[in-house]
Amino acid sequence: MIIPNPLIYFDKVSKVYSPTSIALEDVSFTIAPNEFISVVGQSGAGKSTLLKLLLAEDRPTSGKVFFESSDIHAASREELPFIRRRMGVVFQDYRLLPQKTAYENVAFALEAGGKEDDDIKHDVPQVLELVGLMDKSWHFPHELSGGEKQRVAIARAIVSRPDVVIADEPTGNLDPLNTLEIIRLLEKVNDLGTTVILATHDKEIINSLKRRVVTLEKGKLVRDEQRGRYVL
Amino acid sequence: MAMDKITFRRILKWGFLNFFRNGVVSAATVLVISLSIFMIGSVIVGSAFLSGIISSLEEKVDISAYFKTGAPEEQILALKKDLEALPEVRAVKYISADEALAAFRERHIGDEAILQSLEVVGANPFSSSLEIKAHDSSKYDAISKFLEKGSYGGILDADSSGQKKITYRQNQFVIDRLSSLLSTSRRIGFAVSLILAVIALMVAYSTVRLAIYNSRDEISVMQLVGASRAFIRGPFLVEGIIHGIIASFFTLALLYPAFWLMGNKTSALFGGVNVFQYFLSNILQIFFILLVAGVLLGVLSAYIAIRRYLKV
Ligand SMILES: Nc1ncnc2c1ncn2[C@@H]1O[C@H](COP(=O)(O)OP(=O)(O)OP(=O)(O)O)[C@@H](O)[C@H]1O
Ligand SMILES: [Mg+2]
Numbered sequence: 001m002i003i004p005n006p007l008i009y010f011d012k013v014s015k016v017y018s019p020t021s022i023a024l025e026d027v028s029f030t031i032a033p034n035e036f037i038s039v040v041g042q043s044g045a046g047k048s049t050l051l052k053l054l055l056a057e058d059r060p061t062s063g064k065v066f067f068e069s070s071d072i073h074a075a076s077r078e079e080l081p082f083i084r085r086r087m088g089v090v091f092q093d094y095r096l097l098p099q100k101t102a103y104e105n106v107a108f109a110l111e112a113g114g115k116e117d118d119d120i121k122h123d124v125p126q127v128l129e130l131v132g133l134m135d136k137s138w139h140f141p142h143e144l145s146g147g148e149k150q151r152v153a154i155a156r157a158i159v160s161r162p163d164v165v166i167a168d169e170p171t172g173n174l175d176p177l178n179t180l181e182i183i184r185l186l187e188k189v190n191d192l193g194t195t196v197i198l199a200t201h202d203k204e205i206i207n208s209l210k211r212r213v214v215t216l217e218k219g220k221l222v223r224d225e226q227r228g229r230y231v232l
Numbered sequence: 233m234a235m236d237k238i239t240f241r242r243i244l245k246w247g248f249l250n251f252f253r254n255g256v257v258s259a260a261t262v263l264v265i266s267l268s269i270f271m272i273g274s275v276i277v278g279s280a281f282l283s284g285i286i287s288s289l290e291e292k293v294d295i296s297a298y299f300k301t302g303a304p305e306e307q308i309l310a311l312k313k314d315l316e317a318l319p320e321v322r323a324v325k326y327i328s329a330d331e332a333l334a335a336f337r338e339r340h341i342g343d344e345a346i347l348q349s350l351e352v353v354g355a356n357p358f359s360s361s362l363e364i365k366a367h368d369s370s371k372y373d374a375i376s377k378f379l380e381k382g383s384y385g386g387i388l389d390a391d392s393s394g395q396k397k398i399t400y401r402q403n404q405f406v407i408d409r410l411s412s413l414l415s416t417s418r419r420i421g422f423a424v425s426l427i428l429a430v431i432a433l434m435v436a437y438s439t440v441r442l443a444i445y446n447s448r449d450e451i452s453v454m455q456l457v458g459a460s461r462a463f464i465r466g467p468f469l470v471e472g473i474i475h476g477i478i479a480s481f482f483t484l485a486l487l488y489p490a491f492w493l494m495g496n497k498t499s500a501l502f503g504g505v506n507v508f509q510y511f512l513s514n515i516l517q518i519f520f521i522l523l524v525a526g527v528l529l530g531v532l533s534a535y536i537a538i539r540r541y542l543k544v
Contacts, residue, residue, distance in 0.1 A: 077461065081455075081458045081459060081460045081461075084455070084457070084458035085457075085458035087458075089457070095453045095456075096453075098450070099253045099254070099450075108454070108457065109457045111242050111463075112457055113458060114236065114238065114239060117238070156457065160458070
């Protein structure tokens with residue numbers, strides 16, 4: 001399938017950690033703006049590796065990853081923060097800053113981007129409202145439940161209005177009810193016009209989403225379906 | 233990219249907030265930096281004090297050469313000139329027999345018995361002398377040899393066995409011992425200071441590194457959220473400055489009673505020379521050194537330690 005103006009383009013990407021551990025092998029696909037794409041696969045299939053390469057946390061062994069038209073891994077140390085401010089990240093283990101309150105965690109993303117104080121005062125409560133955590137703004141992460149932490153993480157990921165939200169098993173540590181809420185939130189984010197990339201191995205989620213599904217198997221892209229179901 | 237005002241203000245804010253929120257870790261870091269600069273401070277005051285004592289002891293060492301009664305003054309002054317030309321010699325002072333007598337009278341003023349005995353002798357019993365100070369105490373032997381071998385042997389006074397009256401010969405043992413003691417204590421003092429300073433630096437750096445190592449996950453999250461390196465590093469450097477400033481005040485507060493206690497002991501030992509006095513009269517310079525050392529230690533340790541966690 002050819003997408004005219006892809007937001008993200010994986011071009012024959014391989015990641016070899018060692019001869020016995022080939023995380024990705026010749027993976028190519030594109031992601032269009034406003035898409036909601038799920039990356040599925042068994043444990044060790046290479047989902048996290050794929051997202052890490054997109055975030056430039058690691059470099060591919062071969063191949064290139066493009067964000068809009070620029071090669072992410074060709075970016076300099078000074079350029080990289082600017083690219084990352086256009087991506088929001090959510091992890092299974094939340095990765096909030098433990099010394100900062102919910103409000104400060106969300107505000108930090110904007111402060112790092114050099115936003116004006118007035119904008120921050122306006123945007124942060126709005127986003128916390130969206131994830132339903134207005135009343136817990138001044139709680140530190142250790143004073144929040146897992147579901148609440150993840151909602152703060154989502155608020156942080158979307159507050160700077162990124163082009164894409166990247167979520168790596170965001171529901172991995174949550175009970176079914178919280179899982180549902182987080183997925184609803186991601187759908188809402190997508191409805192508001194943001195691309196969402198979701199890595200998961202939760203069959204229920206995939207089957208209820210009815211969106212595009214990319215399946216990885218031992219580092220290879222084996223299936224790419226527009227209204228995917230979880231088949232393994 | 234030059235840092236804008238808003239970023240700078242946020243870095244300051246997070247530096248202060250992190251310092252307070254890190255509670256125990258901040259306190260521990262301040263304590264370790266304090267210990268380090270405490271060592272540096274005591275070494276500085278201690279070695280300044282030690283070298284003060286050494287110089288004042290060296291100042292006390294001199295040798296005197298006594299002349300036969302009636303030795304012509306122009307010959308003595310010629311010898312003085314020759315001595316002053318020697319590279320080892322720092323100063324030569326001529327004391328005529330009359331001056332020696334006057335000094336003796338001065339010293340024993342009020343002591344009738346002694347002054348009376350002078351009257352009994354009638355003539356001036358003192359000989360004129362040259363008082364010679366060397367640049368350092370190891371040179372007295374050479375000077376003494378020059379006096380004995382030189383062409384001035386004739387005017388120098390001698391005792392019944394022919395031994396010239398040069399005080400070095402009489403005090404040789406004490407002077408030699410003192411001279412080697414002084415130079416070893418200088419060397420040991422320097423070595424000990426160096427070792428202490430290096431240990432202090434290493435301990436402080438390790439503590440700061442450990443604290444930053446504990447923040448490594450946070451640092452990588454900040455990078456993923458799009459924070460620039462300067463924005464991540466900044467608050468750590470601000471914290472380092474705060475650590476250093478507090479540590480220097482704390483250390484000064486520790487040094488004060490420490491030197492006060494030592495002051496009482498040392499003035500009893502060295503008669504008048506008091507470390508506490510030295511500390512008090514130089515307290516501003518000492519505080520300044522502590523402040524600079526503490527802030528440098530805090531900031532540089534943080535700067536070096538954070539580098540490895542800013543790799544991505
Ligand atoms: N830093 C690393 N060094 C060596 N091998 C690694 C490293 N990171 C991942 N791997 C290997 O790469 C492969 C893919 O790992 P990855 O984390 O991408 O899987 P995943 O699909 O996210 O699995 P899970 O669902 O369990 O999170 C695995 O075989 C893993 O052992
Ligand atoms: Mg994973």
